[in-house]
Amino acid sequence: xxxxxxxxxxxxxxxxxxxxxxxxxxxxxxxxxxxxxxxxxxxxxxxxxxxxxxxxxxxxxxxxxxxxxxxxxxxxxxxxxxxxxxxxxxxxxxxxxxxxxxxxxxxxxxxxxxxxxxxxxxxxxxxxxxxxxxxxxxxxxxxxxxxxxxxxxxxxxxxxxxxxxxxxxxxxxxxxxxxxxxxxxxxxxxxxxxxxxxxxxxxxxxxxxxxxxxxxxxxxxxxxxxxxxxxxxxxxxxxxxxxxxxxxxxxxxxxxxxxxxxxxxxxxxxxxxxxxxxxxxxxxxxxxxxxxxxxxxxxxxxxxxxxxxxxxxxxxxxx
Numbered sequence: 001x002x003x004x005x006x007x008x009x010x011x012x013x014x015x016x017x018x019x020x021x022x023x024x025x026x027x028x029x030x031x032x033x034x035x036x037x038x039x040x041x042x043x044x045x046x047x048x049x050x051x052x053x054x055x056x057x058x059x060x061x062x063x064x065x066x067x068x069x070x071x072x073x074x075x076x077x078x079x080x081x082x083x084x085x086x087x088x089x090x091x092x093x094x095x096x097x098x099x100x101x102x103x104x105x106x107x108x109x110x111x112x113x114x115x116x117x118x119x120x121x122x123x124x125x126x127x128x129x130x131x132x133x134x135x136x137x138x139x140x141x142x143x144x145x146x147x148x149x150x151x152x153x154x155x156x157x158x159x160x161x162x163x164x165x166x167x168x169x170x171x172x173x174x175x176x177x178x179x180x181x182x183x184x185x186x187x188x189x190x191x192x193x194x195x196x197x198x199x200x201x202x203x204x205x206x207x208x209x210x211x212x213x214x215x216x217x218x219x220x221x222x223x224x225x226x227x228x229x230x231x232x233x234x235x236x237x238x239x240x241x242x243x244x245x246x247x248x249x250x251x252x253x254x255x256x257x258x259x260x261x262x263x264x265x266x267x268x269x270x271x272x273x274x275x276x277x278x279x280x281x282x283x284x285x286x287x288x289x290x291x292x293x294x295x296x297x298x299x300x301x302x303x304x305x306x307x308x309x310x311x312x313x314x315x316x317x318x319x
Contacts, residue, residue: 019272023301028281029055030191030218033288034063035073044288045077051290053087054304055297058281061119061158061191064092071106079113090158091115094123095145099137103145104152111153119158119191120145120182124236132168143178146185159183161190161217163204167238176211183215190215191283193237194222196245196266198273218283219274223267223292224249225260260292268296275300 031052036042049060060081064074074091081089091110093103107118122142125132134140139148142159149155159182162175169175179190195201201219208217224230227249234241245266252259271282282300284293294304 019269020299020301023275023299025301025303026280027275027297027300027302028058029293029297029302030058030281030283031060031293032063032220032283032285033060033077035070035077036288037073041288048286048288048290049081049085049087051294052286053085055294055302056305057087059088059090059117061090061092061117064094064121064123075106075109075113078110078115082114088117089115090117090119090156092119092121093145093149094121095134095139095141096123096125096132097135097138099135100139100148101137103139104148107149107152107155111155117156117158118149119160120149120187121160141178143181143185146182146187150186157187158218159187159190161192161204161208162238163192163195163200163219164238164240167236172207176207176213179208180211180213183213188215190217192217192220193239194220194234194285195239196242196270197240198270198277200240201274201279202277216281218281219279220283220285221267221271221293221296222285222287223296224263225287225289225292227252227259264292264295267292268299271296271300 033045033048036045052060062074062078062081064071078089078091081087093106093110095103098106110118120142122132122145139145146157146159149157159179161179162169165172165175166178169178183190192201192204205217222230224245231241233239248262248266249259252262271279274282282297284296286293
Protein backbone atom coordinates (compact mmCIF):
# COMPACT_ATOMS: atom_id res chain seq x y z
CA UNK A 1 0.00 0.00 0.00
CA UNK A 2 1.31 3.44 -0.93
CA UNK A 3 0.72 6.23 1.58
CA UNK A 4 0.01 9.78 0.52
CA UNK A 5 2.18 12.65 1.78
CA UNK A 6 -0.59 13.62 4.19
CA UNK A 7 -0.78 10.06 5.52
CA UNK A 8 3.01 9.91 5.91
CA UNK A 9 2.98 13.17 7.86
CA UNK A 10 0.20 11.83 10.09
CA UNK A 11 2.12 8.58 10.64
CA UNK A 12 5.26 10.45 11.66
CA UNK A 13 3.19 12.51 14.10
CA UNK A 14 1.50 9.45 15.59
CA UNK A 15 4.71 7.42 15.89
CA UNK A 16 6.82 10.24 17.31
CA UNK A 17 7.92 10.64 20.91
CA UNK A 18 4.89 10.86 23.23
CA UNK A 19 4.17 14.52 23.90
CA UNK A 20 4.49 14.30 27.66
CA UNK A 21 7.15 11.62 28.02
CA UNK A 22 10.25 12.42 30.02
CA UNK A 23 9.50 16.04 30.90
CA UNK A 24 11.84 17.34 33.57
CA UNK A 25 9.17 18.93 35.73
CA UNK A 26 11.12 22.19 35.56
CA UNK A 27 8.05 24.40 35.30
CA UNK A 28 6.64 26.94 37.73
CA UNK A 29 2.94 27.61 38.08
CA UNK A 30 0.58 30.14 39.59
CA UNK A 31 -3.19 30.05 39.96
CA UNK A 32 -6.00 32.58 39.82
CA UNK A 33 -9.19 32.40 41.88
CA UNK A 34 -12.24 34.59 42.28
CA UNK A 35 -13.66 35.54 45.70
CA UNK A 36 -16.49 33.25 46.83
CA UNK A 37 -20.00 34.64 47.24
CA UNK A 38 -21.45 31.94 49.51
CA UNK A 39 -20.29 29.57 52.22
CA UNK A 40 -20.53 26.66 49.78
CA UNK A 41 -18.39 28.50 47.23
CA UNK A 42 -15.90 29.34 49.95
CA UNK A 43 -15.67 25.67 50.87
CA UNK A 44 -15.05 24.81 47.20
CA UNK A 45 -12.32 27.45 46.95
CA UNK A 46 -10.47 26.12 49.99
CA UNK A 47 -10.77 22.56 48.75
CA UNK A 48 -9.26 23.74 45.46
CA UNK A 49 -6.47 25.58 47.23
CA UNK A 50 -5.74 22.53 49.36
CA UNK A 51 -5.51 20.34 46.23
CA UNK A 52 -3.24 22.72 44.32
CA UNK A 53 -0.98 23.81 47.21
CA UNK A 54 1.28 20.70 47.04
CA UNK A 55 2.31 21.83 43.53
CA UNK A 56 4.10 24.70 45.30
CA UNK A 57 2.73 27.59 43.21
CA UNK A 58 4.86 30.71 42.98
CA UNK A 59 1.76 32.65 43.97
CA UNK A 60 -2.02 32.59 43.81
CA UNK A 61 -4.10 35.63 42.87
CA UNK A 62 -7.65 36.67 43.66
CA UNK A 63 -9.73 38.74 41.25
CA UNK A 64 -11.41 42.02 42.09
CA UNK A 65 -14.40 43.99 40.87
CA UNK A 66 -15.65 47.49 41.36
CA UNK A 67 -18.09 47.91 44.21
CA UNK A 68 -17.90 47.42 47.95
CA UNK A 69 -19.02 43.79 48.33
CA UNK A 70 -16.65 42.34 45.72
CA UNK A 71 -13.81 44.48 47.01
CA UNK A 72 -14.41 43.28 50.56
CA UNK A 73 -14.65 39.63 49.50
CA UNK A 74 -11.37 39.92 47.60
CA UNK A 75 -9.65 41.45 50.62
CA UNK A 76 -11.04 38.81 52.97
CA UNK A 77 -9.96 35.95 50.69
CA UNK A 78 -6.45 37.27 50.04
CA UNK A 79 -5.91 38.17 53.70
CA UNK A 80 -6.96 34.67 54.75
CA UNK A 81 -4.60 33.03 52.26
CA UNK A 82 -1.78 35.25 53.52
CA UNK A 83 -2.57 34.53 57.16
CA UNK A 84 -3.37 30.81 57.05
CA UNK A 85 -1.16 29.36 54.33
CA UNK A 86 2.45 29.50 53.22
CA UNK A 87 1.43 30.37 49.65
CA UNK A 88 2.28 33.92 48.46
CA UNK A 89 -1.03 35.67 47.80
CA UNK A 90 -1.59 38.41 45.21
CA UNK A 91 -4.57 40.76 45.25
CA UNK A 92 -6.07 42.17 42.08
CA UNK A 93 -6.65 45.92 42.25
CA UNK A 94 -8.25 48.15 39.60
CA UNK A 95 -8.75 51.84 38.89
CA UNK A 96 -12.54 51.53 38.57
CA UNK A 97 -14.92 53.68 40.64
CA UNK A 98 -12.39 54.84 43.24
CA UNK A 99 -10.23 57.88 43.95
CA UNK A 100 -6.47 57.64 44.33
CA UNK A 101 -6.78 58.04 48.08
CA UNK A 102 -9.29 55.19 48.27
CA UNK A 103 -7.10 52.89 46.20
CA UNK A 104 -4.00 53.82 48.18
CA UNK A 105 -5.86 53.03 51.40
CA UNK A 106 -6.90 49.61 50.05
CA UNK A 107 -3.29 48.92 49.07
CA UNK A 108 -2.03 49.96 52.49
CA UNK A 109 -4.55 47.64 54.13
CA UNK A 110 -3.24 44.80 51.99
CA UNK A 111 0.31 45.56 53.04
CA UNK A 112 -0.75 45.66 56.69
CA UNK A 113 -2.43 42.24 56.21
CA UNK A 114 0.85 40.75 54.98
CA UNK A 115 0.06 40.85 51.25
CA UNK A 116 3.15 41.77 49.24
CA UNK A 117 1.98 41.23 45.66
CA UNK A 118 -0.60 43.27 43.71
CA UNK A 119 -1.99 42.54 40.24
CA UNK A 120 -2.52 46.12 39.03
CA UNK A 121 -5.21 46.51 36.36
CA UNK A 122 -7.08 49.35 34.73
CA UNK A 123 -10.24 47.30 35.10
CA UNK A 124 -13.38 46.87 33.04
CA UNK A 125 -16.26 49.37 33.08
CA UNK A 126 -18.66 48.55 35.92
CA UNK A 127 -21.57 48.40 33.45
CA UNK A 128 -21.47 46.22 30.35
CA UNK A 129 -21.35 48.05 27.04
CA UNK A 130 -19.85 51.25 28.45
CA UNK A 131 -16.38 52.56 27.73
CA UNK A 132 -13.91 52.91 30.57
CA UNK A 133 -13.91 56.39 32.07
CA UNK A 134 -11.40 57.30 34.80
CA UNK A 135 -12.94 58.24 38.12
CA UNK A 136 -12.51 61.95 38.92
CA UNK A 137 -9.48 62.07 41.17
CA UNK A 138 -8.66 58.44 40.39
CA UNK A 139 -5.89 56.69 38.50
CA UNK A 140 -6.43 57.04 34.76
CA UNK A 141 -4.78 53.78 33.74
CA UNK A 142 -2.75 50.83 34.96
CA UNK A 143 0.60 52.57 34.46
CA UNK A 144 -0.50 55.37 36.81
CA UNK A 145 -1.77 52.75 39.25
CA UNK A 146 1.60 50.97 39.26
CA UNK A 147 3.38 54.26 39.98
CA UNK A 148 0.97 55.00 42.83
CA UNK A 149 1.27 51.55 44.38
CA UNK A 150 5.06 51.74 44.44
CA UNK A 151 4.70 54.93 46.51
CA UNK A 152 2.44 53.17 49.01
CA UNK A 153 4.80 50.23 49.65
CA UNK A 154 7.45 48.17 47.85
CA UNK A 155 4.92 45.71 46.41
CA UNK A 156 5.76 43.11 43.82
CA UNK A 157 3.47 44.13 40.96
CA UNK A 158 2.03 42.16 38.06
CA UNK A 159 0.15 43.77 35.17
CA UNK A 160 -1.95 42.48 32.29
CA UNK A 161 -0.76 41.69 28.77
CA UNK A 162 -2.82 40.87 25.68
CA UNK A 163 -1.32 38.48 23.09
CA UNK A 164 -4.20 39.25 20.71
CA UNK A 165 -4.36 42.98 21.55
CA UNK A 166 -6.61 44.70 24.08
CA UNK A 167 -10.06 45.47 22.60
CA UNK A 168 -9.65 49.19 23.41
CA UNK A 169 -6.26 49.49 21.69
CA UNK A 170 -6.22 51.01 18.19
CA UNK A 171 -3.50 48.58 17.05
CA UNK A 172 -1.09 45.95 18.33
CA UNK A 173 1.84 48.38 18.41
CA UNK A 174 0.05 50.86 20.67
CA UNK A 175 -0.98 48.01 22.95
CA UNK A 176 2.67 46.95 23.26
CA UNK A 177 3.56 50.60 24.00
CA UNK A 178 1.00 50.60 26.80
CA UNK A 179 2.46 47.40 28.22
CA UNK A 180 5.92 48.97 28.17
CA UNK A 181 4.62 52.01 30.06
CA UNK A 182 3.32 49.70 32.79
CA UNK A 183 6.64 47.86 32.99
CA UNK A 184 8.60 51.12 32.99
CA UNK A 185 6.39 52.41 35.81
CA UNK A 186 7.70 49.62 38.01
CA UNK A 187 5.81 46.40 37.24
CA UNK A 188 7.84 43.27 37.90
CA UNK A 189 6.07 40.99 35.43
CA UNK A 190 2.96 40.67 33.30
CA UNK A 191 0.29 37.98 33.12
CA UNK A 192 -1.29 37.44 29.73
CA UNK A 193 -4.95 37.19 28.88
CA UNK A 194 -5.85 33.62 27.95
CA UNK A 195 -5.41 32.47 24.36
CA UNK A 196 -5.78 29.20 22.47
CA UNK A 197 -3.02 29.40 19.86
CA UNK A 198 0.64 29.05 20.88
CA UNK A 199 1.58 31.02 17.76
CA UNK A 200 -0.37 34.00 19.14
CA UNK A 201 1.79 34.00 22.25
CA UNK A 202 5.05 33.48 20.36
CA UNK A 203 4.26 36.36 17.98
CA UNK A 204 3.44 38.50 21.00
CA UNK A 205 6.71 37.48 22.67
CA UNK A 206 8.65 38.53 19.57
CA UNK A 207 6.85 41.89 19.56
CA UNK A 208 7.42 42.77 23.20
CA UNK A 209 11.03 41.61 23.08
CA UNK A 210 11.58 43.86 20.04
CA UNK A 211 10.05 46.73 22.04
CA UNK A 212 12.71 46.27 24.72
CA UNK A 213 10.56 44.59 27.39
CA UNK A 214 12.73 42.21 29.41
CA UNK A 215 10.47 41.46 32.38
CA UNK A 216 8.76 38.04 32.44
CA UNK A 217 5.40 37.64 30.67
CA UNK A 218 3.48 34.68 32.06
CA UNK A 219 1.06 33.00 29.64
CA UNK A 220 -2.46 32.79 31.03
CA UNK A 221 -4.04 29.36 30.52
CA UNK A 222 -7.80 28.81 30.68
CA UNK A 223 -8.88 25.16 30.64
CA UNK A 224 -12.35 25.32 29.07
CA UNK A 225 -14.83 23.74 31.45
CA UNK A 226 -17.81 25.80 30.31
CA UNK A 227 -17.86 26.52 26.57
CA UNK A 228 -20.64 29.11 26.62
CA UNK A 229 -18.94 31.11 29.39
CA UNK A 230 -15.60 30.90 27.59
CA UNK A 231 -17.13 32.20 24.35
CA UNK A 232 -18.65 35.12 26.26
CA UNK A 233 -15.39 36.05 28.02
CA UNK A 234 -13.37 35.58 24.83
CA UNK A 235 -15.69 37.97 22.99
CA UNK A 236 -15.19 40.63 25.66
CA UNK A 237 -11.40 40.42 25.74
CA UNK A 238 -10.69 39.85 22.05
CA UNK A 239 -9.50 36.24 22.30
CA UNK A 240 -10.00 34.15 19.17
CA UNK A 241 -11.49 30.67 19.55
CA UNK A 242 -10.31 28.49 16.65
CA UNK A 243 -13.02 26.69 14.69
CA UNK A 244 -11.39 23.32 15.35
CA UNK A 245 -11.81 23.97 19.06
CA UNK A 246 -15.47 24.89 18.65
CA UNK A 247 -15.91 21.64 16.73
CA UNK A 248 -14.32 19.58 19.53
CA UNK A 249 -16.89 20.80 22.06
CA UNK A 250 -19.85 20.51 19.72
CA UNK A 251 -22.54 18.23 21.14
CA UNK A 252 -21.05 18.01 24.63
CA UNK A 253 -23.44 20.36 26.45
CA UNK A 254 -25.00 17.44 28.33
CA UNK A 255 -21.74 15.55 28.88
CA UNK A 256 -19.75 17.40 31.58
CA UNK A 257 -17.25 14.60 32.22
CA UNK A 258 -16.42 14.32 28.52
CA UNK A 259 -16.11 18.11 28.33
CA UNK A 260 -13.53 17.99 31.10
CA UNK A 261 -11.51 15.31 29.31
CA UNK A 262 -11.54 17.32 26.09
CA UNK A 263 -10.71 20.55 27.93
CA UNK A 264 -7.75 18.96 29.69
CA UNK A 265 -6.44 17.54 26.40
CA UNK A 266 -6.70 20.88 24.56
CA UNK A 267 -5.10 22.93 27.36
CA UNK A 268 -2.36 20.38 28.01
CA UNK A 269 -1.36 20.33 24.34
CA UNK A 270 -1.25 24.15 24.32
CA UNK A 271 1.02 24.12 27.37
CA UNK A 272 3.25 21.43 25.85
CA UNK A 273 3.74 23.50 22.71
CA UNK A 274 4.49 26.57 24.80
CA UNK A 275 6.97 24.50 26.79
CA UNK A 276 8.68 23.49 23.55
CA UNK A 277 9.00 27.20 22.80
CA UNK A 278 10.82 27.88 26.06
CA UNK A 279 7.96 28.77 28.41
CA UNK A 280 8.60 27.61 31.98
CA UNK A 281 5.95 29.46 34.01
CA UNK A 282 2.24 28.96 33.43
CA UNK A 283 -0.55 30.97 35.07
CA UNK A 284 -3.83 29.03 35.30
CA UNK A 285 -7.27 30.62 35.41
CA UNK A 286 -8.81 27.94 37.61
CA UNK A 287 -12.39 29.24 37.92
CA UNK A 288 -12.04 27.91 41.48
CA UNK A 289 -11.77 24.29 40.32
CA UNK A 290 -8.66 22.18 40.82
CA UNK A 291 -9.06 19.13 38.59
CA UNK A 292 -8.11 20.46 35.16
CA UNK A 293 -5.19 22.62 36.31
CA UNK A 294 -3.83 19.81 38.50
CA UNK A 295 -4.03 17.31 35.64
CA UNK A 296 -2.23 19.62 33.21
CA UNK A 297 0.52 20.35 35.73
CA UNK A 298 0.97 16.61 36.22
CA UNK A 299 1.28 16.06 32.46
CA UNK A 300 3.94 18.80 32.35
CA UNK A 301 6.01 16.80 34.82
CA UNK A 302 5.18 18.78 37.95
CA UNK A 303 4.59 16.47 40.89
CA UNK A 304 2.79 17.26 44.11
CA UNK A 305 5.10 17.39 47.10
CA UNK A 306 4.04 14.32 49.11
CA UNK A 307 5.11 15.84 52.42
CA UNK A 308 3.13 18.98 51.65
CA UNK A 309 0.17 16.80 50.71
CA UNK A 310 0.27 14.92 53.99
CA UNK A 311 0.66 18.04 56.12
CA UNK A 312 -2.22 20.48 56.70
CA UNK A 313 -2.17 23.15 54.00
CA UNK A 314 -4.03 25.64 56.13
CA UNK A 315 -2.15 26.63 59.24
CA UNK A 316 -5.24 26.61 61.41
CA UNK A 317 -3.27 27.02 64.61
CA UNK A 318 -0.98 29.73 63.30
CA UNK A 319 -0.49 32.65 65.64
